[in-house]
Amino acid sequence: MDLINKGVQLIRRSTLTKKQHQRNLSQESDASTQPSICKTPSITSSITSDDGSSYSGGDSNVMTPAHTPSRNSTSSASHIPTSITITPATASSSTTTTPPHSPIPDYLSSSPVNASPLSPLPQTTEQSMDGYFSIPISSTTENSSSTTTVVSHLTTAPRSPNKGVYSPRPIHVTRVSTHAVPRTKAAKDKQRRRQHRKLRLDDFILKRTVGTGSFGRVHLAQSKVNGKHYAIKALDKYDVVRLKQVEHINNEPTILRDVSHPFLVNLWDAFQDDTHLFMVMDYVPGGELFSILRKQKKFSEQAAKFYAAEIVLALSYLHENGIVYRDLKPENILIDARGHVKLTDFGFAKRVENVTWTVCGTPDYLAPEIILSKGYTKTVDWWGLGVLIFEMVVGRAPFLDKNPVNLYQKILECRVDWSEDISPDLKDLLQNLLTCDLEARYGSEQVMKHKWFDDLNFDQVLRRKVKPPYIPKVKDDGDTTCFAKYKEPSHLYGNVRGDPFRSKFPAF
């Protein structure tokens, strides 16, 4: 009981610290249409014992203020329908017997990895709406074992940078990889990402903001080399340091560089200038699952099953690679042009050998073992999956209370506010995910074999062969209609000033 009080007190302190920053959708212009769910900010804090000492093994030893979001959106995404036709999954009825293991097998030829920002597009290559390009990077060969410098063959043409109009220009691309031919698709993807020089802001035309977070914003950006669109997350170094998030922020590119999976966002590079940190990712044009859920209010079980299955595979891949994600929520699930998911925001993801202690995540989604300040493992992500599925099907989180202390008590007692909307099979699955008994809580294999997923073939899911319930209407790879509008900053990046923080961010 002592431990519970300590945990709840810790959360209370943490929550109050961040309350002033807390924003939710009621601040958006179309607040009248919002359902009962709100965008919930992520929090982080290390566990400090009564005597003030820190538990070893945590991410940081200091009680940190919240990982505070500031979503300054001024209107909601315009293209998301208020009702979507949910088509049952088209996969065969057989259940997967072998859960897909890391690394991603070769048969995933339709790689989710996009064209490199420095890779010119051959004129014969058609730009695909989901960002798939089947071109090799530049004119290098994959099994070359030496470092070569190549020059693309694009013709020079005048650009209109101010209007953001793309015209190709030649660029020198240095091949830095000298590795042997990669054996797997994942390895190939990783190698492709290393095959260009370090990116810089000047390689892109920065366009509108598509999302905001605690320390900065995510821009749509267009490569000056190939005209393709990317997402650039820009974070203010000063804020990151002030809010003691240096380690988390370094974790994000470090982990993203190491992963490659159809349902994870792809990172091309991370770099910094004097004032900001930048991450260049594939742009995922369908917007947040959160926005779709908000407009829909809730999903049919069949639709929820589709999203859940893709997330199950993403989490399983991360766990097999020793990574715990720790911030599962609809805000962090993006929808690509074909309607498949891309998990983004790896700010809380961490390589975990055994257990970790940091209190981080989003209040509604916090697992009991995190609140209890117990060491925890990847089991927290399976708890998060339970909360996510519940929220998709019911339209609200399973544990709700305006008072954070009561909310955490409910979580600790696993007092789920069940709904009639849930089928017996799903209830059984959720009871095995939303359980405080860590030994009993389902993991990857048990989830995939559960009867709720009986009509879904996970091999088909992994191959992106199951038909998504909702396909966003995007007209080109830089379409932003699925994203809310945000107030743009008056001045952008590139200020040159003394930079005392550069060495704190080796991952950039």
Ligand SMILES: Nc1ncnc2c1ncn2[C@@H]1O[C@H](COP(=O)(O)OP(=O)(O)OP(=O)(O)O)[C@@H](O)[C@H]1O
């Ligand atoms: N690759 C992407 N393509 C399109 N939009 C993106 C992409 N990455 C992020 N976004 C948008 O930007 C928003 C903020 O991104 P992200 O969550 O990574 O930032 P953050 O600073 O870590 O946020 P928070 O502080 O809430 O954790 C996302 O919710 C999403 O709407």
